[in-house]
Amino acid sequence: MPSSKLRGPIEHDTRTNTARSPAPVPDCDPVLRLMWVKGNTYRAAVADALGLSKSVVSETVQSLIRAGLVAEVGLGESSGGRRPVILNFQYGARCVLGVDVGATHVAVALTDLRGRVMEWRELSHPVRTDPVGTRRLILRLCDDCLAEWRGGFERLIGIGIAVPSPVDPAHPDWLSEAVIPDWQGRSDLERLHRRYGVPVFIDNDANLGALAEKSWGGGVDADNFLFVKLGRGIGAGVVIGGEVYRGANGVAGEIGHVPIDPNGQRCTCGLRGCLGTVVGSAALALRVRALLGEYADSALADQALSALAIAQAAAKGDALGIRVVHETAEVLAAGLSGYVHLMNPEMIIIGGGLARAGEALLGPMREAVRRSALVRSVSPVTCIVSQLGRQAVAVGAATLGLLKWLSTVSRTHNPTMTKP
Template sequence: MIPREAVAVPEDDLARTVLNLVWERRAVSRAEIARGTGRSRSTISEVVGRLLVTGLVAEVGAGESRGGRRPILVGFQDDAGVILGVDVGATHISAILTDLRGRVLAWRERAHPVRTDPKGAAALIAGLGEACLAEWNGEQSRLMGIGVAVPSPVDPGSPDRVLERVLPAWRGHGVLDRLNRVFGVPVFVDNDANLGAVAERWWGEAVGIDDFVYLKVATGVGAGIMIGGEIYRGSTGVAGEIGHVAIDPGGPECVCGNRGCLATFVGTRQLVDRARSLLDGYPDSALVGTELGIRAIEDAALADDPLALQVVNEAAVRLGIVVAGVLNLLNPGSVILGGSLARVGDRLVKPLREAVATRTLVASAGASDIRTSDLGERAVALGAATHVLVAALANPQLFPGVKSA
């Protein structure tokens, strides 16, 4: 529709600043932009003029008068581009298509043994992505980029686009290159917990919070650490890999070789095993005689089944030990619980808070509230897509139709 052919908005610092301001404020007048950026109205007028032809912003009517002529509102065009987010989990793969405001345009999920069949996973990712685009039914050329979440650390030096040495079994399979070829857009990768944190920071419980920790409790346990509004990856990219924090010196041996790691107590497999071993003590539990699965346990907990609650409780206490350490060390503004276990809500958070209270200073514990995510199972895929949006807002060349001069 709109002729969008490599319009010139180079690495223009001011144009980027204005674009970000318009995104944040959704619709804002040129005069307001001038005040917000400290530039003159004449300069802003010129910059906005260049942004208008990219289609990323548009004049969207008049605003309220502030005692004089009514301002022309310049609004960010959320539908100027779409982003694909992919969540590669241990057992499932899901894909999400969003606009530039994080709205979900399409979603697809499929179970897949990711670790043992990387080749099939690559094909499945492409397929789910195609399916999302087909469901959306828009022009494919508006696809800006693809974000991929992997259940594994990433290289902190070059977390972008590259990276094959993530999943050991995936080495050399060129999954990302393939995605790039199939869809013809840049591909970004990061750790799943990190991207869950991104989703919370932009659309969830952590909006406006610069320092917080996102705890993903699903197949495994991992933390995404946001510091100063940016993902913190550590010196070698394994920051937040808290599955192997030792919380019980006399605990069971872990695959990592140590004893009593958090991962020996919390995680899909561990909770199911624990529930099974408790079955005899809870003959009235709804879980007796069923095929035990994590989903069933979570559902049972939501229905206040005593066995399920006991399992959740124990997990909460174990998590609480680690969360207490996090609070004392990092003093985050918030701790957000995500992953499937977050579905049980207060049944997880309440005992966790209690465990934390006995292990932290009032000053640090009081400052950060602990809550569950409400983004649901799509959180990580949404975060993956958002990661691309963040990259584009920092470097508008990634937006469709915006090219350097």
């Protein structure tokens, strides 16, 4: 029976933009989507949930079974009549590659159709200064992953690439020369396409981290949130209405240049006191060194001061680490306050190396956000740490390829469906 929603005479424009989608929602056949989300069900339940007739569901499921994406795996419990045939989504039927090209490292994740990382390769590499070697390394890591996974080559459906640079939607294979000059604007990643014969998609790393969290992490139930990547550089991915939002020119999420202190240090952009000059890993390292005198016994005394190292020190209770992380949380919360008031997001997810600080970062941040949102009784912005951790960006890249593929799968005409 369809749940007939009663509506009073006075109506509102639209309902709130919260949680309309209970999971990652690719634009594809509704039956496929539901089965992909739920994992296992049976035909009658699908028909009921989607309001479709049993005939349509029956036929669609047939086609999905033929494609190897769904399998009948036995009978369920009776609820007073014939026992249902349990259908199981075959998440392992295909795989996707996600490549995370950072400033100083390359990581590759091979995931199944559920975004689970089946193979993982990660190496430090001077990406900025060595385009040729980086490209070779990417191919090697991809080959490694595919070789390791049974049938990897044949089952591959797509590749996603995350780059530490804004991506121009009109020319996705160009890179911003401002960020990594030695690449001279050319990613030349289409050789991946030539090598593996599958579609290749490129996007910014923060956007893909946000996509990963929306799809498989802490943002699964949220449709409006911010993913903040605090690492060597800082960036943000904006999720609006369940989708990654890119803004008018494709450069939304430029959190690094949100102004904090008009009297602050000069930023590479020419302004003073950008958020990036305060919470970037270089700034954090400086701050740690400046304070080392006060904290003689700090574990940070003689370390390479990456965001990760500082975060780990804080997580272990190091007083200096905690202090610096605490300061960072305050600044970050202040910088995001305007965004929170204007966009009323459900949550803020922190990723990147500094996220490893965990509660040492989240505690003060929650406190600061709560303080700045007193009036609005309705602003319980949840602050959490990335659930996917260091793999977030690579998994997001893979998810990009995955979602694109799902949206091409159709019951009737059937592009990649019959590959293996």
